[in-house]
Amino acid sequence: MENKRPFNTIIKKIGVAIFWVLLWALAAWWVDSPLVLPSPLKTLEGVIILAGDFEFFVSIGATLLRVFGGVFISVALGLVLGLAGGLNKAFYEIMNPFVSTIKSLPVVSVIILINLWIASGLVPLVVTFLICFPVTWTNVVQGVRTTDKKLLEMAKIYNVDQTKIIRDIYVPSVKPFAVSALMNAIGLGWKVTVTAEVLANALPSIGMNLYYAKIYLETDLLFSWTLVIVICSLAIEKITLHVIGNNRKEEGQCPLS
Template sequence: MISTKLGNKQIKTLKIIGKKIGVALFWLLLWAMAAWWVDSSLVLPSPIDTLKGIATLAGDAEFFVSIGVTLLRVFGGVFISVALGIFLGLIGGLNAPFYEFMNPFVSIIKSLPVVSVIILINLWIASGIVPLVVTFLICFPVTWTNVVQGVHATDEKLLQMAKVYNVAKMRIVKDIYIPSVKPYAVSALMNAIGLGWKVTVTAEVLANALPSVGMNLYYSKIYLDTDLLFSWTFVIVMCSYIIEKVTLFMIERNKRKGADQCQLS
């Protein structure tokens, strides 16, 4: 019985993987056909030309330095924005005066174009730090808003019960508010990772931050090296995808550990 269930699960997993591979191959074939029809690597390089470009880039140590520095900026900006967003979001959700104090700042940052934020920040600080600060400013409102919504969505019945039994405020925050906020915080984290990559690379280009992936993209465009432009773009997409999947894996792993601990207790 157990072996049958495992077999069905494996078959289902293989089908899902097969579908994903099929979809990926379809889009690669479409890309290859479009490149063949255009017949100009200057306008649209083929998938093979793009892979050759990646192989060329990988042979230079500067390639890994650029990726490493950009990753540090992405992780730094996202981590600070999520950490502060969760902390201040919890306070904002629980304290109306603090929410009213912070909300105008968050609303202004949300409404400002990314380019305006980058240009303004570039006037005040060194170009190498601009991408990190801009990533923080753009991702912070996402986390803040989600966490505040999570606090406001907390089950009122649980709060009333805690009030009846005179549960300590810190215990209410730990055992009621934080579990309610967790799904919202996870959603904010995933959005921040995707947004962080876009904002960081854009800021690197506009702020002339070196070394960086963004400036390599810019140089590829300036020198009309479309093969390398596509190669760098592919590298950005893959890095973002891998980070997102690893983050999801870690979150699911922590969930399973938490569930196992609850069962044991």
Template sequence: MMISTFLDNKLNKQFQKVIKNIAIALFWVALWALAAQWVNSPLVLPAPLATLQGVFVLAGDFKFFVSIGSTLFRVFGGVLISVLLGYGLGLIGGLYHPFYEVMNPFVSTIRSLPVVSVIILINLWVVSGVVPLIVTFLVCFPVTWTNVVQGVRSTDPKLLQMAKIYNVDQKKIIRNIYMPSIKPYAISALMNVIGLGWKVTVTAEVLANALPSIGMNLYYTKIYLETDLLFSWTLVIVICSLIIEKVTLYMIARNNRKGAV
């Protein structure tokens, strides 16, 4: 009986959360619709329905999916490389101060450079199709590196002292003490670089003229004053970003549940 009541309460809370999110989304869509009606110019601000219709029009062309796939490849490629290298090098940087001192000027320089400057510089050296991937890596790497280093340095010194007293192997110290300390910082970095990766990739696609891509389709709609399709492509970006974020959160939660068992 108690288990049944608990499950019912949990389902009710989830249902209420879904209803609340739908209500909030409908509020902003209604506000958008009112603004579009007030402006009364699809060239300036298309209505939500016209934007949604534009998505279906775009989806009728196979190039639409090719563009999305190409952009997703660049986003995932840049983010994956930045996370893997940032995690590995950040762990080394947190453990060995001389290595941190060598890497820190490079990371600080990359972090301080404007994204536009990075895109233009990289575009001088490599083909346009690869520019977004490299730029995404360069912009996201400092975020992962910094978080992992901070995670290593925030490790409980009492645990490290205990491991030293009992002569625990260095590999076990890294796996059983440092890794759990780094985990929340690494997850925070991952969520940040996923959102940042989307913005940087699309921006780099526009400035580097990378084809095929979502960024260039945005640029073409702007050039040809197809505002409704510009909003449609923007909606596609938002939807893809939300899906990736939700899937990532689900995978992290699932991994945490497995670790707790």
């Protein structure tokens, strides 16, 4: 019975995907203009044509580096500074205005401002970091503040070392919030990176290929590049979830030290 559940879930997901593809195909047939709405087959054909060019992989690689770079730096710093902000009220008061300001700024404003100061190729990475950092920071601070007070009181009574308190009490409490922040940062990172690539004219990149497809009215290629973005984003999300799931299993099997 348990073996059938994953299989049934896969079948349902495939069925849902087929439904939306058929709806897309029907809409394309009704519009009857590839310039306005290319069919799924035309879009897939565009991906195959793009994949025959080495520049296609160079563009994807460059965008992936910017996404991973921005997300990794934002999550790493967000974890460290968020933990410090949750534990130290004075540090939180210092950092909070910066985080609140970044959160309230429109993404376009951040991209334009950063583009004035650094090279266009680095703009997407820096902007992705700035936009994703507040997500991690906020989640980690919240995780620290929701730590079980009874465990902290017990640790205080038994004079447990502060390093052990952080490692064995705060870190496990923060983990679910950190995972949530990571998944949000990955999804947000893709959108921000590609947008920044377009506005900053960053080459090579997926964003600029989207822009060129729009300028030259190559709607089929515009859809093809969009499909590539969706596939890459979903693949990274699934791989990340798989790695996190495996780590949790390994931790569950480890004996308590």
